[in-house]
Amino acid sequence: MSAEHHDTHEAHGSYRSYMIGFVLSVVLTAIPFWIVLAEVEIHLWLALSIIFGLGAIQIMVHVFYFLHVTVxxxxxxxxxxxxxxxxxxxxxxxxxxxxxxxxxxxxxxxxxxxxxxxxxx
Amino acid sequence: MANPTHPAEPVDGFDFYVAEDEHHEPGTMLGFWMYLMSDSLIFGILFAVYAVLGANYAAGPAPSDLFEIEKILLATAFLLLSSITYGFAVITMQEGKQKAMMLWLIVTGVFGLGFLAMEVMEFMHLAHLGAVPGVSAFLSSFWFLVGTHGLHVASGVVWLVVLLIQVQKHGLTPANKRRILCLSLFWHFLDLIWIGVFSFVYLTGVLL
The missing domain is CATH 1.20.5 (Single alpha-helices involved in coiled-coils or other helix-helix interfaces)
Structure with a gap:
């Protein structure tokens, strides 16, 4: 029973894992918005690659830290x-x-x- | 002859069912996960439609004429904050602290309402500019995609209020815990979809 309880607790995260996910999300959100808002002087395709790359990473962060998908x-x-x-x-x-x-x-x-x-x- | 130690075993040794189920939890969570997967297919198709039609302005306004990125950043912040506060609600629920959990859920709901208010204001602003869905293929697909996401968030807020009433009435029963975990999946999933919306629709739209 105690092992089962441990499992469910693990499966729905801890303060630590939620905070890690949150900080990562903030950084991964801030960079693309900064590129657009500060009108950073880089090539259009580089800017788009950064936006889509970081977006894809952030989706994975959410899947792992917030949705708690594990194998x-x-x-x-x-x-x-x-x-x-x-x-x-x-x-x-x-x-x-x-x-x-x-x-x-x-x-x-x-x-x-x-x-x-x-x-x- | 049936083996006396395994009375459930068929006489001639054939198994027509899975004798040992691997997981003991009720299937609700997995079923709800399957719903989320099918919902992400809906969003995937709406994203595909926007990708194909998003550049057809029909002499109407383009994304860079319409989108205000500062406001989108604020809406994104609301949604991201609501994700972490929902996480705290789930943790306090696991610890059995009903009051704290309800407070975190209320905070989550307030952030959700903040996001919805930003979106309604944006849609009203667009309508005021005459950028309504009928103007161009770009605006049709934009309103459909972002509106569908907004409707999901709105139904999430309604669900949250219903759950608050149920927890207030019946306490942290196993059924209520399961419902809160399902809404947790739904809420984080909507935040995930929003990542696609702000990257693909807003930021890309302003750059192009």
């Missing part, structure tokens, strides 16, 4: 369903963006099409 929780079903959902999200997001941007590229403006026809003839 052992719920006999592994929790982390399994999380990974499965992650794969689905990746397919939906990357697939949509990939297909739709190519769709735009393939929609040639009228004059380019005319030029191609002229060159072919």
């Amino acid at each position: 052992k929780a719920e006999a592994g079903w929790q982390v399994m369903s999380l990974v499965f959902t992650g794969v689905l999200l990746l397919i939906v997001l990357v697939g949509s963006i990939w297909v739709m941007t190519h769709l735009n590229t393939n929609m040639m403006p009228q004059h380019e099409q005319m030029e191609m026809m002229r060159n072919a003839g």
Whole structure:
């Protein structure tokens, strides 16, 4: 019984783990906002990479320190369903963006099409 | 002949069910987790729609004309603070301190309401500027994505108030503890979705 109690306590975090998660989140939130608000002079793509990279790290921080996902929780079903959902999200997001941007590229403006026809003839 | 030491075992040795279940907790938490996973698919699709349509302004306003990052930072701070105070509520609940837990839940609810107030003010500001969902594909997908998140937070606040009443009436019963842990997952999950919203919609929108 005492071991079980210990388990549930561990599974829902301690002051320490919540504070670590919170401090990490504050730092990971502050940097992207600072880049945009202070109009830091860096290349656009570098700024976007930092925003998305830190956002992804912060999501992992939340999953670990706030949602307490571990490999052992719920006999592994929790982390399994999380990974499965992650794969689905990746397919939906990357697939949509990939297909739709190519769709735009393939929609040639009228004059380019005319030029191609002229060159072919 | 059945083995006398294992009376539940079928006679001819076939098992048509899992004889030993691995976990003994009720399945509610795992079921609620599955709901969150399906909910994140909804948000994933809304993010995908925004990614595809977000640049189609139809001669209407663009993100950099509309978004006020300072206010988004304040709303983000509210949501992040509400996450840590909910964490403290769960810890005090584990320690059996009902009063302290209810206080932390109330603080969480106040931060949640602060976030919602910021969002409602932003939407009213946008509506005042004429940046309503019908103007462009960008605004349709923006209102849909951010509004869906806001509706989730609003229902989380309602749930929180209901739980406060239930704890006040019945105390920290196992059922109430389970409900508080489910709402904890829901609340932290909404904070997680918000990370995607402020990174992808607000910060990226202003930069591009």
